[in-house]
Amino acid sequence: xxxxxxxxxxxxxxxxxxxxxxxxxxxxxxxxxxxxxxxxxxxxxxxxxxxxxxxxxxxxxxxxxxxxxxxxxxxxxxxxxxxxxxxxxxxxxxxxxxxxxxxxxxxxxxxxxxxxxxxxxxxxxxxxxxxxxxxxxxxxxxxxxxxxxxxxxxxxxxxxxxxxxxxxxxxxxxxxxxxxxxxxxxxxxxxxxxxxxxxxxxxxxxxxxxxxxxxxxxxxxxxxxxxxxxxxxxxxxxxxxxxxxxxxxxxxxxxxxxxxxxxxxxxxxxxxxxxxxxxxxxxxxxxxxxxxxxxxxxxxxxxxxxx
Amino acid sequence: xxxxxxxxxxxxxxxxxxxxxxxxxxxxxxxxxxxxxxxxxxxxxxxxxxxxxxxxxxxxxxxxxxxxxxxxxxxxxxxxxxxxxxxxxxxxxxxxxxxxxxxxxxxxxxxxxxxxxxxxxxxxxxxxxxxxxxxxxxxxxxxxxxxxxxxxxxxxxxxxxxxxxxxxxxxxxxxxxxxxxxxxxxxxxxxxxxxxxxxxxxxxxxxxxxxxxxxxxxxxxxxxxxxxxxxxxxxxxxxxxxxxxxxxxxxxxxxxxxxxxxxxxxxxxxxxxxxxxxxxxxxxxxxxxxxxxxxxxxxxxxxxxxx
Numbered sequence: 362x363x364x365x366x367x368x369x370x371x372x373x374x375x376x377x378x379x380x381x382x383x384x385x386x387x388x389x390x391x392x393x394x395x396x397x398x399x400x401x402x403x404x405x406x407x408x409x410x411x412x413x414x415x416x417x418x419x420x421x422x423x424x425x426x427x428x429x430x431x432x433x434x435x436x437x438x439x440x441x442x443x444x445x446x447x448x449x450x451x452x453x454x455x456x457x458x459x460x461x462x463x464x465x466x467x468x469x470x471x472x473x474x475x476x477x478x479x480x481x482x483x484x485x486x487x488x489x490x491x492x493x494x495x496x497x498x499x500x501x502x503x504x505x506x507x508x509x510x511x512x513x514x515x516x517x518x519x520x521x522x523x524x525x526x527x528x529x530x531x532x533x534x535x536x537x538x539x540x541x542x543x544x545x546x547x548x549x550x551x552x553x554x555x556x557x558x559x560x561x562x563x564x565x566x567x568x569x570x571x572x573x574x575x576x577x578x579x580x581x582x583x584x585x586x587x588x589x590x591x592x593x594x595x596x597x598x599x600x601x602x603x604x605x606x607x608x609x610x611x612x613x614x615x616x617x618x619x620x621x622x623x624x625x626x627x628x629x630x631x632x633x634x635x636x637x638x639x640x641x642x643x644x645x646x647x648x649x650x651x652x653x654x655x656x657x658x659x660x661x662x663x664x665x666x667x668x
Numbered sequence: 669x670x671x672x673x674x675x676x677x678x679x680x681x682x683x684x685x686x687x688x689x690x691x692x693x694x695x696x697x698x699x700x701x702x703x704x705x706x707x708x709x710x711x712x713x714x715x716x717x718x719x720x721x722x723x724x725x726x727x728x729x730x731x732x733x734x735x736x737x738x739x740x741x742x743x744x745x746x747x748x749x750x751x752x753x754x755x756x757x758x759x760x761x762x763x764x765x766x767x768x769x770x771x772x773x774x775x776x777x778x779x780x781x782x783x784x785x786x787x788x789x790x791x792x793x794x795x796x797x798x799x800x801x802x803x804x805x806x807x808x809x810x811x812x813x814x815x816x817x818x819x820x821x822x823x824x825x826x827x828x829x830x831x832x833x834x835x836x837x838x839x840x841x842x843x844x845x846x847x848x849x850x851x852x853x854x855x856x857x858x859x860x861x862x863x864x865x866x867x868x869x870x871x872x873x874x875x876x877x878x879x880x881x882x883x884x885x886x887x888x889x890x891x892x893x894x895x896x897x898x899x900x901x902x903x904x905x906x907x908x909x910x911x912x913x914x915x916x917x918x919x920x921x922x923x924x925x926x927x928x929x930x931x932x933x934x935x936x937x938x939x940x941x942x943x944x945x946x947x948x949x950x951x952x953x954x955x956x957x958x959x960x961x962x963x964x965x966x967x968x969x970x971x972x973x974x975x
Contacts (some may be wrong), residue, residue, distance in 0.1 A: 408891055409892045409893055410931075413928070422789060583715045616968050620718070621716070621718060623973050624717075659968060661966060662929070662973070665930075
């Protein structure tokens with residue numbers, strides 16, 4: 362248990378960190394000036410009900426575009442503003458693979474107006490070399506440095522070496538990283554983090570994985586162990602909770618399932634993960650908004666309370 | 669920082685608590701049997717991604733009915749099922765003060781079907797002795813043991829002793845407790861916890877307060893200090909976050925404001941609070957659902973992570 366004295370001590374330590382931590386948000390910096398811990402019992406400043414500032418993390422909460430596959434971009438962006446989330450992995454139903462420069466400019470203007478950063482594209486399935494070229498040309502036109510993709514199609518049972526070779530060539534040409542998406546027991550091709558690791562470990566270091574912590578766990582693999590084990594190759598993360606570590610496990614609001622989020626978030630910090638932790642919410646996809654909001658609230662509280 | 673060894677040790681301690689803690693939920697007990705921590709690195713059982721069970725708290729999350737003042741009972745109950753919250757303080761727009769036995773029975777059947785417990789009625793304003801009689805007769809017909817109320821009306825500047833005397837008489841007759849609602853700087857009558865304490869401390873111990881941690885803080889009073897100081901008389905709690913400890917402070921999603929929820933929840937445990945912590949969400953009252961869900965997720969995560 363943290364007692365009051367420990368609490369005040371850690372508050373002061375946090376305040377001291379202020380000048381050292383550039384990632385500190387402006388709002389929190391302002392708050393700490395207004396409400397710096399002072400003598401106990403005094404009201405206003407020193408009011409124990411008022412929280413101390415917490416330094417920002419290097420990683421950020423985002424949304425996997427797939428979450429909104431029943432909703433248009435305007436609805437998606439309005440909702441993201443409401444829940445105060447500002448990173449989106451762009452899915453093709455919001456911006457098609459054949460989008461031209463004008464369409465891409467209009468798309469990016471909408472994101473900018475909503476204060477949302479499109480940090481990556483995908484997941485994109487690349488069944489052959491031609492599909493790789495299309496996907497990479499698209500990522501270049503959109504102007505992202507990360508492509509979430511699958512080198513193959515849903516029915517494949519083995520990785521396609523030719524496709525992987527072409528991707529590696531494209532990664533070197535464009536400096537756009539590839540994060541291979543894993544899909545747990547639902548898909549034979551890349552069910553878990555280890556299966557991706559095996560195929561990328563001897564390739565360009567910009568080839569890695571989008572670690573879906575739910576699907577990986579549904580395959581029986583330990584997602585927190587794998588985050589640690591494969592940290593160098595974890596380029597994107599799909600955040601979700603699931604009800605069981607089996608194929609029968611299904612997506613659920615964060616906190617209602619079996620994943621240990623405090624431990625997960627501590628591991629993100631331990632390995633120095635700096636990318637997006639993007640909620641891919643696959644429950645109630647016709648009306649996912651309350652569940653997403655609950656999940657976002659849960660994630661934020663774990664972030665705050667585990668510093 | 670909790671390292672892996674400390675984590676495993678605390679997991680084992682939690683598992684040991686199982687047989688001692690009757691408040692443990694069935695689901696969590698089942699999970700602990702399925703996923704008891706075992707040898708490190710082994711998959712399935714011993715998977716570090718799977719959280720350890722956390723004992724339930726003695727207090728429970730609820731909803732203040734006022735939150736839904738733009739919505740009918742059916743909408744309210746359907747949403748409460750969605751967010752998995754099961755305690756409701758009954759507001760008169762859902763069940764009028766003059767409801768007869770038949771109307772009350774129909775109302776209670778709806779709550780039971782939604783797995784919701786109507787744990788109290790109110791807030792009810794009682795401007796005179798006749799209003800006290802009406803409110804208490806209503807609470808008796810509804811069958812609750814707690815009435816959240818204001819002994820007076822919105823414009824009052826001083827407590828009405830005659831009304832308080834009548835309430836005390838009714839408390840003794842009916843054994844229905846009174847929780848006086850405070851309203852911060854918006855209302856001269858009972859702006860904070862101390863003002864209520866002064867009026868109830870020498871009265872029947874079943875007379876106390878509904879501590880609204882947001883309004884109390886907006887008055888400049890320290891809600892966590894007051895929860896500790898007046899614990900014996902805190903009979904109900906309105907949960908909210910606010911943006912500033914002043915009249916200009918307004919309601920906001922839990923976690924986005926200035927209240928230190930980890931410290932608040934630790935204090936609930938420290939004082940042994942056993943009642944409802946009822947979210948009264950006063951932002952976006954025409955469309956509060958996402959904000960409520962986010963707040964519920966935030967509260968639950970703080971509960972889990974501060975054990």
